[in-house]
Amino acid sequence: MSKTMNVSEIFGENVFSDRVMQERLPKKIYRELKKTMNEGKELDPEVADVVAEAMKNWAVEKGATHYTHIFQPLTGVTAEKHDSFITAPREDGTVLMEFSGKELIKGEPDASSFPSGGLRATFEARGYTAWDCTSPAYVREDAAGAILCIPTAFCSYTGEALDQKTPLMRSMEAVNEQALRLLRLFGNTTSKRVTPSVGPEQEYFLVDKQKYLQRKDLIFTGRTLFGAMPPKGQELDDHYFGTIRQRIASYMKDVDEELWKLGVSAKTQHNEVAPAQHELAPIYAEANIAVDHNQLVMKILKKTACQHGLHCLLHEKPFAGVNGSGKHNNWSITTDDGINLLDPGKTPHENIQFLLVLTCILKAVDEHADLLRESAADPGNDHRLGANEAPPAIISVFLGEQLEDVIEQLISTGMATHSKKGGVLHTGVKTLPDFAKDATDRNRTSPFAFTGNKFEFRMVGSRDSIASPNTVLNTIAAEAFAEACEVLEKAEDFDLAVHDLIKKYATEHQRIIFNGNGYSDAWVEEAGRRGLPNIRSMVDAVPCLTTEKTVAMFERFKVFSRTELEARAAIKYETYAKDINIEARTMIDIAGKQIIPAVIRYTKTLGDTISSVTSAGVEADVQTELLREASALLAETKRALNELIRADAAAAEKEEGEEQARAFHDEVMPAMQALRAPVDKLEMIVDKEIWPMPSYGDLLFEV
Numbered sequence: 179m180s181k182t183m184n185v186s187e188i189f190g191e192n193v194f195s196d197r198v199m200q201e202r203l204p205k206k207i208y209r210e211l212k213k214t215m216n217e218g219k220e221l222d223p224e225v226a227d228v229v230a231e232a233m234k235n236w237a238v239e240k241g242a243t244h245y246t247h248i249f250q251p252l253t254g255v256t257a258e259k260h261d262s263f264i265t266a267p268r269e270d271g272t273v274l275m276e277f278s279g280k281e282l283i284k285g286e287p288d289a290s291s292f293p294s295g296g297l298r299a300t301f302e303a304r305g306y307t308a309w310d311c312t313s314p315a316y317v318r319e320d321a322a323g324a325i326l327c328i329p330t331a332f333c334s335y336t337g338e339a340l341d342q343k344t345p346l347m348r349s350m351e352a353v354n355e356q357a358l359r360l361l362r363l364f365g366n367t368t369s370k371r372v373t374p375s376v377g378p379e380q381e382y383f384l385v386d387k388q389k390y391l392q393r394k395d396l397i398f399t400g401r402t403l404f405g406a407m408p409p410k411g412q413e414l415d416d417h418y419f420g421t422i423r424q425r426i427a428s429y430m431k432d433v434d435e436e437l438w439k440l441g442v443s444a445k446t447q448h449n450e451v452a453p454a455q456h457e458l459a460p461i462y463a464e465a466n467i468a469v470d471h472n473q474l475v476m477k478i479l480k481k482t483a484c485q486h487g488l489h490c491l492l493h494e495k496p497f498a499g500v501n502g503s504g505k506h507n508n509w510s511i512t513t514d515d516g517i518n519l520l521d522p523g524k525t526p527h528e529n530i531q532f533l534l535v536l537t538c539i540l541k542a543v544d545e546h547a548d549l550l551r552e553s554a555a556d557p558g559n560d561h562r563l564g565a566n567e568a569p570p571a572i573i574s575v576f577l578g579e580q581l582e583d584v585i586e587q588l589i590s591t592g593m594a595t596h597s598k599k600g601g602v603l604h605t606g607v608k609t610l611p612d613f614a615k616d617a618t619d620r621n622r623t624s625p626f627a628f629t630g631n632k633f634e635f636r637m638v639g640s641r642d643s644i645a646s647p648n649t650v651l652n653t654i655a656a657e658a659f660a661e662a663c664e665v666l667e668k669a670e671d672f673d674l675a676v677h678d679l680i681k682k683y684a685t686e687h688q689r690i691i692f693n694g695n696g697y698s699d700a701w702v703e704e705a706g707r708r709g710l711p712n713i714r715s716m717v718d719a720v721p722c723l724t725t726e727k728t729v730a731m732f733e734r735f736k737v738f739s740r741t742e743l744e745a746r747a748a749i750k751y752e753t754y755a756k757d758i759n760i761e762a763r764t765m766i767d768i769a770g771k772q773i774i775p776a777v778i779r780y781t782k783t784l785g786d787t788i789s790s791v792t793s794a795g796v797e798a799d800v801q802t803e804l805l806r807e808a809s810a811l812l813a814e815t816k817r818a819l820n821e822l823i824r825a826d827a828a829a830a831e832k833e834e835g836e837e838q839a840r841a842f843h844d845e846v847m848p849a850m851q852a853l854r855a856p857v858d859k860l861e862m863i864v865d866k867e868i869w870p871m872p873s874y875g876d877l878l879f880e881v
């Protein structure tokens with residue numbers, strides 16, 4: 179084990195980075211490639227050949243024998259197919275290591291096993307992967323050796339996106355174009371590109387591997403389907419906590435090292451609210467790279483856990499009643515020359531531009547709250563959103579005291595003449611205030627919070643790709659900017675028009691602003707009065723993917739076609755039904771084969787005890803009471819098990835799609851709850867020696 183780690187030396191050592199390309203590519207080729215990257219053009223085949231050769235040589239020096247096109251199908255995780263560099267043996271029996279430009283640019287995985295939502299039925303059966311040269315290639319080391327990984331997009335032969343990356347990149351293009359258009363109106367002639375930046379904070383749980391292996395529910399579904407809460411007041415002694423820290427600390431060190439080698443700037447690691455829960459935050463990066471890096475983070479968290487005798491749970495709600503895991507998706511938009519459009523700025527002029535951008539985002543979030551909510555929907559997140567200690571399922575925006583005050587002044591008087599903290603007034607347009615960055619406010623209960631120079635979208639599930647939320651954010655921002663530009667481009671008095679537009683947007687979309695406690699019941703009622711959607715489940719969220727409003731927006735900015743959206747909705751329903759079906763079947767298996775037999779053993783022991791105690795002439799009241807209680811719960815368990823078997827079979831019979839997903843949600847989920855209830859009660863009374871699996875206490879505290 180290395181004593182000290184030289185971070186600057188190892189950082190990015192396994193990445194085919196800009197520096198490596200400069201070193202290894204002929205100047206002309208390097209320039210061509212950069213141009214392609216910056217302008218998003220197609221790569222010239224001759225350039226590709228040279229790049230591929232250099233990439234292969236570099237990778238082979240690092241021990242790579244294979245390459246793979248990494249892509250992100252609609253399963254939410256990454257997929258890959260490995261090819262070796264080896265060519266067909268030559269006459270003398272030797273082989274060469276080769277990698278052509280063609281192989282770099284385009285690959286053909288067997289697409290048939292990935293979800294396509296019917297796209298393949300209507301179109302070409304095959305799909306291809308295409309190199310996304312804006313996200314660097316890297317060498318990944320694992321048990322199978324080293325492998326050159328090439329980030330790619332995955333499309334059908336007719337161009338429909340079969341993955342998460344393609345629409346994300348299209349949305350980045352859309353926001354780039356519309357944000358630049360807006361900046362030009364404000365007199366900016368220097369910025370050339372606007373890119374969304376993303377910093378996702380990743381939450382996860384670590385449990386002991388051996389204990390994990392004793393829980394079929396964790397193995398098959400990633401969450402516990404049974405489990406009574408550990409007794410209240412269970413505290414860890416200091417010594418014990420110390421041991422935990424050692425193991426986790428060494429795990430985190432290894433995670434950081436692996437990630438740094440891959441050029442992922444893992445920055446903060448800390449313990450989270452729940453026991454055994456932790457968080458990793460990277461330094462933010464361009465959206466596209468952040469998405470790829472987040473996939474790597476999830477992979478490395480899992481892989482490193484194995485090496486430490488641990489298991490990493492990325493599920494949104496591994497333990498009922500315990501804090502769940504999410505991803506805080508920090509998002510901002512910045513120009514190539516370093517202007518953050520969400521930074522309030524230092525001059526009044528900048529303040530005005532900022533206020534317009536801000537109110538555009540308010541408008542976007544209000545108008546497409548359903549879509550944002552949908553982008554964070556997955557079966558696991560259904561247990562988290564709106565539950566204990568998680569953002570509510572209602573979308574609202576937190577602005578902080580100062581900004582909210584500015585907005586309120588604008589709305590009520592048409593002017594904002596002062597700022598709560600800024601004090602002095604320097605504005606060019608005299609009706610807008612000058613204000614400083616507000617760093618004091620902190621609100622942890624808002625699903626969409628402004629945090630000084632970025633928005634933090636906190637609904638995203640811990641397992642999910644962040645591609646989809648960012649695709650939505652980029653596109654709804656692009657739409658709002660485009661609509662603002664349409665008004666401003668026609669304006670005679672630009673300053674006045676900007677002022678009026680800010681006021682208009684603020685007034686029309688004030689209902690989305692909420693600075694209070696998002697976890698409270700009062701907010702649910704208040705949101706209802708405001709007419710904000712409260713979409714409680716994934717099944718209820720999916721329909722918004724195909725509304726006319728959604729289709730029109732995505733088609734306008736060429737992010738999704740109607741067909742692609744319909745395909746995505748179909749996949750979501752299918753995924754939901756499959757996931758719940760697996761959970762239900764796992765429960766049926768555990769209840770029937772492990773829990774009921776264990777309880778029968780327990781009641782037999784009790785019965786035997788009662789016989790021997792009473793035959794000794796002593797009363798066995800306690801034993802008899804326990805036996806009655808256990809037997810009653812056992813009967814309830816069996817009834818609930820039968821009902822779950824019935825409900826699951828009925829749902830499975832339904833036609834695939836919305837109807838089936840709803841059956842799983844409306845019928846199977848409650849049946850699962852009904853089975854869990856008596857089992858969790860039984861766990862509290864049955865002898866621990868007999869209970870067939872580790873408890874919550876064992877899993878959460880004995881890591």
Ligand code: ADP
Pocket residue numbers: 375376377378379446459460461462506508509510511518631632634
């Ligand atoms: P907190 O836990 O208080 O929300 P952290 O420091 O853990 O804050 O995480 C903040 C995240 O936001 C980090 O990943 C950081 O890189 C990211 N971030 C900071 N500034 C920006 C920005 N301008 N755009 C996008 N993400 C950002």
Ligand code: MG
Pocket residue numbers: 379506634
């Ligand atoms: Mg955060």
